[in-house]
Amino acid sequence: MHPAPSVIAFSTFSGLGFGLLFWLGFGVPVVSGWSAFAFFTIAYLLAVGGLISSTFHLGHPERALKAFTQWRSSWLSREGVCAVAALIVMAIYGAGLVFFDAAWQPLGILGALLSLGTVFTTAMIYTQLKTVPRWHQSLTPVYFLSLSLAGGALLAGQITWAVVLLIAAGAVQIATWLLGDRALKQSGTDIASATQLGGIGKVRAFEPPHTGTNYLLREFVFQIGRKHAQKLRVISFGLMVVLPVLLLLLPFSHLLAVVAVLAHVAGVLASRWLFFAEAEHVVGLYYGKR
Amino acid sequence: MTTLPDNTEKKLGLVIDLDTCVGCHACVISCKGWNTENYGAPLSDQDAYGGNPSGTFLNRVHSYEVQPEEGHAQLIHFPKSCLHCEDAPCVTVCPTGASYKRVEDGIVLVNESDCIGCGLCAWACPYGAREMDMEEKVMKKCTLCVDRIYNENLPEVDRIPSCVRTCPAGARHFGDLGDPDSDVSQLVAERGGVDLMPEQGTRPVNKYLPPRPKDTMPEIDVLAPFLEPVVQEPGGFLGWLDKALEKL
Structure with a gap:
């Protein structure tokens, strides 16, 4: 799959932003007034910035509002609905903390769950695709959620949680790589099933439909x-x-924490780039490629 | 709503005969021509006369070499367009409702004025049947020439998809695959028509007729074994040349 920068940036930054909103919704850390304002600003810049960057890959962003209509069938639509709901609920909760020094906890927990739900729906957009066997596995949502929670804990300054969740997310990442490498083969889709010519003999792509490239090859191969x-x-x-x-295991200093956050973000960007670049779409089989 | 209908009244689709297709690409050209001038946004080309031409097509013809265990390789031309699947994954992923499957005839269409060009439907299609138009930024796909098949302004003989009308080899057939008595359904039954990538669970309406097995010539000349064998060693000038070169 083509690793579009807008989608990589979106899933990385909004994952971190909604991860941070999850922790803030549960009142971790306890913030109020200016400290609440700072934390919520960071979370919203990441989450909203990511969402805006995701519209850059749309052909007609001016029609984006229509994407909220099909939540009954489409994971992409559900993601939009979930994201807007999470942002509105957390904005009200955040306003309570910043302006009234009041933690309306039920609202915070609802917002936290909606934030996590947004990350889950993002993951499901990829997981649902049978055409990309590497993504079509139950670990894909776990990969997105564990990284979001770990990154959120890191930004929320929760050192113990961050260490535990980072290690867990790392284990999930290794598992997704190992299982993903076998996924295409195990899916049973190959050039013989694509062409249904395997009964005659060994199938080889002899000539593509056109001498030049096309949308399918640019997007999927x-x-x-x-x-x-x-x-x-x-x-x-x-x-x-x-x-x-x-x-994080070294004695705490703000400088080391900033370096830890920057390293983590760079690592997630690289991981997300690989998530797309390594994914094989079955349409490539028709072109004798993967 | 981009949910799929439980059942469609008809299942209009194509039957493609891989035994007959000669790989001339006439269907590709007629499809591009008809669909550029009619339904929806035109099918654009980029850098059409330059060094790196590329364009939107709703129908493309691949060619495959198939090598049997014994004997010669076969070359099989393989036209591919939207299969108008019964469980079309492209429809359910659409966030705006632009993609839909018609209840009356099962044709999968895109309402271009609702399409945001996110590309997710093309991701969900295993067959590469959907292509984003780089000029209009909306998703294009085979309409089964919905603007021909019901078009009473056309002579009746033309009320079939453009690709079927054009095919000089008669390798493309159009009809209702939901009706077991239709010509296309009987053709599929007779020739053992198959689904592409059945393991993807899309239940395509379009069927492919596999190439017929190649016939083999039986040994019918009973006297041939008794004929004097043809001389294997070259004689005359070639014989001299052969010996002379051997000695070198």
Whole structure:
């Protein structure tokens, strides 16, 4: 799959933002007044910034409001509904903390769950796709949720939670890579099932429909980055999990915490890039590619 | 709502005969022509006369080489367009309701004025049947020539999809695959028509007729084994040349 920068930025930053909103909704850390204002501003910049960047890959962003209508069938629509609901509920809860020094806890918990729900619906957009076997597995939502919770804990300054959740997210990441590498083969979809010509003999793509490229090849057959995939996995894992955990275990300083957050964000961006670049869409089989 | 109908009154679709297709791409051209001038946004091209041409097509013809265990490889031309699936995954993922499957005939269509161009339906389609138009920024797909098949301004002979009307080899057939007595259903039953990627669970309406097995010539000349064998060693000038080169 083509790793579109807007989608990578969206899923990384909104994942972090909604992760932070989850912790804030449960009153962790306890904030009020200006400190609440600072935390909520960071969370909203990340969550809303991510959502806005996701509209950059739309052909007709001016019609985006229509995307709220099909929540009964479409995970993308559900994501939109969930995101807006979470942002509105958390804005009211945040206003209570900032202006009235009042923690309306039921509202906070509802907002926290909606925030987590937004990350889950984002993950389900990818998980539902049978056409991309690497994504079509139950670990995909776990991967998105664990990283969002870990990143949120990191931003919320919850050192113990952050260390535990980062290690858990790291384990999930390794599992998704290992299972993902086998997914296409295990899906049973190959050039023989695509063409139904396997009964005659061994099928080989002889000639593509056109000498030039097309939308399908640009969007679904992305092979450039896979050459360095293993190296990038190591880099991503080091930045996303290992470095932040080590920095958090050192005696606390604000500078180290900032470095831990920056390393984590860079690592998640790399991980998300791999999430797309390594994903094989079955349509590539018709072109003798993957 | 982009939910799928439980059942459609008809299941209009195509039957494509891989035994007959000669790979001429006439269906590709007629499809592009008809659908550029009629229903919805035109099918644009980018850099059409330049070094890196690319464009939107609703129908593309692949070619595959199939090597049996024994004997010669076969070349099979393979036209591919929307299969108008009964469980169309492209429809249910659509966030705006632009994609829908018609209850009356099962055709899968895009309402272009509702399409936000997010591309998720193309991601959900295993067959590569949907392409984003780079000029209009909306999703394009085969309409089964919905603007021809019911069009009373056209002569009756033309009220079939453009690709079917054009095919010079008669490799494309159009009809109601929901009616077991229709010509297309009988053709599918007779020739063992198949679904592409059945494991994807899309239940395509369009069927593909596999190439017929190649016939083999039986040994009918009973006297041939008794004929004097043809000389294997070259004689004359070639024989001399062969020996001379051998000695070198």
